[in-house]
Amino acid sequence: MERESFKNFIATDIRKRIVELRQQGAKTSKGEKMSLAAIGRTLDPPVTRISIYNVIDGKSESRRIKEAIEKELGQAFWIRQVGV
Numbered sequence: 001m002e003r004e005s006f007k008n009f010i011a012t013d014i015r016k017r018i019v020e021l022r023q024q025g026a027k028t029s030k031g032e033k034m035s036l037a038a039i040g041r042t043l044d045p046p047v048t049r050i051s052i053y054n055v056i057d058g059k060s061e062s063r064r065i066k067e068a069i070e071k072e073l074g075q076a077f078w079i080r081q082v083g084v
Contacts, residue, residue: 007058010077014056017073028072039072040065 021034032038036056037049047065054060056069066078 011056011058014069014073014077017075021073034072039068042072043068 018034018036026034028034028038028042030038030042032041035049036052040047040049040052043064051060051062052065052069055062055065070076070078
């Protein structure tokens with residue numbers, strides 16, 4: 001149950017950060033208004049907003065997407081294991 005609570009905290013924190021940045025007029029590295037879909041389009045190849053949602057909600061795992069989210073939002077959200 002604690003793990004599920006932590007996943008929910010991360011998802012909520014990311015969504016709050018996006019709203020906060022959007023209100024400040026922040027843009028992604030590609031110059032689009034901040035949104036999950038816009039973050040997905042910063043990747044090469046791009047991914048859908050559903051892929052971003054699934055990673056944020058813990059339904060799928062993608063290091064590449066997690067790194068893109070953290071880069072665009074300017075904040076770390078996940079713990080990394082070194083040397084694994």
